[in-house]
Amino acid sequence: MTLEDLRGRRPAAALMLQGTGSDVGKSLLVAGLARALTRRGLTVRPFKPQNMSNNAAVTREGGEIGRAQALQARACGVAPSVHMNPVLLKPQTDVGSQVVVQGRVRGNAGARDYQGLKPTLLPAVLDSFARLRAEADIVVVEGAGSASEVNLRAGDIANMGFAVATGTPVVLVGDIDRGGVIGSLVGTWALLPAEDRALLKGYVINKFRGDPSLFTPAVDILRDRTGLPCLGIVPWVARAADLPAEDAVALERPATAGPAAERPVKVGVLRLSRIANFDDLDPLSAEPDVSLTFVAPGRALPGDLDLVILPGSKATLADLAFLRTQGWDIDLMAHWRRGGAVLGLCAGYQMLGRVVRDPEGIEGPPGEAPGLGLLDVETTIGRRKTLREGPLGYEMHMGVTEGPDTGRPWPAGPAGLAAVGAASHDGRVLGCYLHGLLHRDETRRALLALLRPGRAEGSAFEARVESALDALADTVAGVVDLDALARIARTATPDT
Known part of the structure; x- marks a missing residue:
């Protein structure tokens, strides 16, 4: 046989x-x-x-x-x-x-x-x-x-x-x-x-x-x-x-190798208690000039970061409270005032707005909480779950986000693409619902170019996965x- x-x-x-x-x-x-x-x-x-x-x-x-x-x-x-x-x-x-x-x-x-x-x-x-x-x-x-x-x-x-x-x-x-x-x-x-x-x-x-x-x-x-x-x-x-890791236990391991001095672009990710779809960030750790750090609970945000990322979460309100318990809201505002950039993905995007509401208790007890206020948007979590794949990535969320900053949709995509994200007036705070976005080489390079204008092209992530x-x-x-x-x-x- x-x-x-x-x-x-x-x-x-x-x-x-x-x-x-x-x-x-x-x-x-x-x-x-x-x-x-x-x-x-x-x-x-x-x-x-x-x-x-x-x-x-x-x-x-x-x-x-x-x-x-x-x-x-x-x-x-x-x-x-x-x-x-x-x-x-x-x-x-x-x-x-x-x-x-x-x-x-x-x-x-x-x-x-x-x-x-x-x-x-x-x-x-x-x-x-x-x-x-x-x-x-x-x-x-x-x-x-x-x-x-x-x-x-x-x-x-x-x-x-x-x-x-x-x-x-x-x-x-x-x-x-x-x-x-x-x-x-x-x-x-x-x-x-x-x-x-x-x-x-x-x-x-x-x-x-x-x-x-x-x-x-x-x-x-x-x-x-x-x-x-x-x-x-x-x-x-x-x-x-x-290759992408399935479980959050993988976050206990170092995300990047090599001395920090050899990786001048510094990116920090808040390790939320219910972090979700953290493989969105794998392409950043594969970039030869990016130092990607998952900031563990109880640790302060490093002061030399170029970009702070709020990742996805399975419980937005709970993790918003968790974030504040760690004092990360204070660190994040200090980072922003120093001129640092901020990116929110899915639940992280929701947290960046003025308020998050869960009136029906979809992700936990019913309630609402003020967001971080770095984007002029508001989110209401409802029963309808959006599951949709598009040319720039895929959506997977239970919430609708609206507000003036959605008038500056991010990322820019093909004509007629529904707005799934927002940008602040100065372009330093970005948020969107798209997962897999950073797996696209051109989108990732454009984001990193905002942090380091004129940087070299970087890695080809999808080819790396196939290999x-x-x-x-x-x-x-x-x-x-x-x-x-x-x-x-x-x-x-x-x-x-």
């Missing part, structure tokens, strides 16, 4: 990668596999039954899915679809999320309430999975968090609950970089009940540094303990840093037994 034997199979073969923990690299492995399999001539689709992330993308149907699945779709060479991530949870508080089902907002749910809601979402998950299997040769499925969270097994739709319901074979992914990979693999195998364990077909070691032959004794130990074969040892892929996907696929294809994966995927239940 080889990959070529999967071509034309309907419904498609299927394979699921589940992690021994969170942040073990499942999303990027799926992207790498998707690109590698696509380059072998297969029609590939990514799938994640349930995702929790405030980084989202607009799909071809005008819905929304997790950003990671949009990247995986790109790896397959296809447009993202709501069926690639039928359940998306967007955290609004520590214990509650907005629930998006097949691209549309279903409502809000607390963590405990969601446990009861999960089983009712399984039909939508199965419907989306079946749709993808009808159009592909193979569907590569990504689990969520850890497969060993047996305390959440009842009603599960994200990991083994989905795998059992669909008969999808599972490959475990262990992260050796964090340590304890042998224990995490054996522990996961030991915790699973027999019905779940029967679907485990092997494992992949991820983020390996050094000589992989040193892991050979561990392969024998793991086979003795679990009976599972090692399907590949994937080395640390440095180019993966050029990184190819590098990831090359690495995965070189160390993972793709034909063995084909044999495993072939065992997926024909009909679900």
